[in-house]
Amino acid sequence: MFDGKGLIDRLGKAASELRGRLVPNTAMERVTWLRAGGPAELLFQPLDEDDLRLFLRALPADVPLSVIGVGSNLLVRDGGLSGAVVRLSAKGFGQQEMAGENRIIAGAISPDKHIAGFAMDQGIGGFAFMYGIPGSLGGALAMNAGAHGTEISERVVEIYGMNRKGETVTIPREAMRYGYRSAAVPKGVIFTGALLEGFARERSVIRDEMEAVRHHRETVQPVQEKTGGSTFKNPDGQSAWRLIDEAGCRGLMIGGAQMSPMHCNFMINRGNASAYDLEYLGETVRERVYNHSGILLEWEIRRVGRFLAGRDIYEFVPQDLD
Ligand SMILES: Cc1cc2nc3c(=O)[nH]c(=O)nc-3n(C[C@H](O)[C@H](O)[C@H](O)COP(=O)(O)OP(=O)(O)OC[C@H]3O[C@@H](n4cnc5c(N)ncnc54)[C@H](O)[C@@H]3O)c2cc1C
Structure with a gap:
């Protein structure tokens, strides 16, 4: 049973000091x-780093901890x-500011779109791809988000964070061992x-790039x-949407979940889908694509x-790979 209120009690005195x-x-x-989906037992939205530190130091070690961006x-x-x-x-974590030539320091909940806009205002190229990604910087850093041939890893110099003990850490780009969406x-x-670091570019050129991104989306x-x-x-070397299409899954529906008829690698909630419907649909697609294409x-x-x-x-596991 979830007991969010009980978790607040377990924070002790800190619970009343958190802002x-x-x-x-x-x-x-x-x-x-x-x-879609069930509740979080206890959601905390720290106002700034001190607040986050206080929370992490007070959180008992046996309590699971996770972080989300904007959930996209x-x-x-x-x-x-x-x-x-x-x-x-x-x-506390949504600001962008200049940090030297063509360099930007951005808070982890900054929307990707704002970073693209800030970079354009400053005449810094290399961020227009972010204009079409609806997530936050934190989610982009964790996912190696990318679009239109560029990934965030190409712009990262170093990442700032806080560990479970409430200590600040600096992570150099190389330590992230970035790969495709990993x-x-x-x-x-x-x-x-x-x-983050980009390169000098005419504002008008960046504006056109962003407009092309918007139009494409x-x-x-x-x-x-x-x-x-x-x-x-x-x-590798394949498009997921094409494999899904060829396996006959464009528009496939389970409960309120559907593989979009417009872009069949996008799963959509038609209004009343449970997370069960969505995940079941995904696993069904994985099975059908495997059976069709291997x-x-x-x-x-x-x-x-x-x-x-x-x-x-249950995750689909092909019999021949078992
Ligand atoms: C319409 C649409 C279009 C999209 N297009 C693209 C696209 O072109 N390219 C692309 O790459 N993605 C795309 N996405 C997916 C998504 O926007 C990206 O993956 C984005 O980077 C996720 O950011 P988020 O803030 O929503 O993270 P969430 O979805 O909230 O979290 C994603 C992961 O990041 C981790 N995370 C989030 N914040 C932090 C943090 N501060 N510290 C540590 N870990 C953190 C979470 O724990 C989780 O594992 C699209 C999504 C939608 C809905």
Whole structure:
């Protein structure tokens, strides 16, 4: 049983000293872009680094801890998230400022779109791709978000964060061992910001690049829908959407979940999908694509949290690879 109020009690004196919002049993379906899933046992929104430190130092070691950005790449299962979930506040972690020539320091909850806009205002190139990604910088750093041939890892100089003990840490880019939509995020570290570097570029050129990004998004992606973006990673040399299409899964529906008819690697919630429907749909697609092409798709959307009792979903494992 979730007991968010009990977790607040376990923070002791710190609970009354924290300045950020502590909310027990928060509905994650209001937070994630897919608009589905169970509650977080205790959500904490630190106002600034001191607040985050106080919280982490007070949090008992046996309480699970997770961090979310703006939830644009998350599928929270219907049984919800146990323990404490940190979501940085825009007030303390949403700023961007110059940090030397073509360098920007940005807070980890800065929307990618704001970073692209800030870079354009400063005449710094290399960030226009972020204009079309609806996540935050923290999520981009953890996912190695990318689009239009550029990934955030190409812009990172170093990352700032806080570990479970409340100590500040600096992570050089190399330590993240970035790959395609993958990163070696140090265990228990919450990113608080990063130093990013671009290159000098005419503002008018950047504006055109951003406009091209916007146009592309609006014409090929279901951006008005409840979605988590690309459901699966592109396998080496292949497009996930093409494999899904060829396996006959464009528009496939399970309960209220559907593979978008517009962009069939985007999963959408038609209004009343449970996380169960969404994950079941994803596993069905993985199975059908494998049976059709022999290629096993890997989830890009992060699935987190617990299943509801009796509603577990088993990951598709091909018999011939067993
Ligand atoms: C319409 C749409 C289009 C999209 N297009 C793209 C695209 O073109 N390219 C692309 O790469 N992605 C795309 N995405 C997916 C998503 O926007 C990115 O993965 C984004 O980087 C996730 O950021 P977030 O803040 O939403 O993170 P969340 O979804 O909240 O979290 C994602 C992961 O990041 C971790 N995380 C978040 N913040 C922190 C932090 N401060 N410290 C440590 N870890 C953290 C979380 O623990 C989680 O594991 C799209 C999504 C949608 C809905």
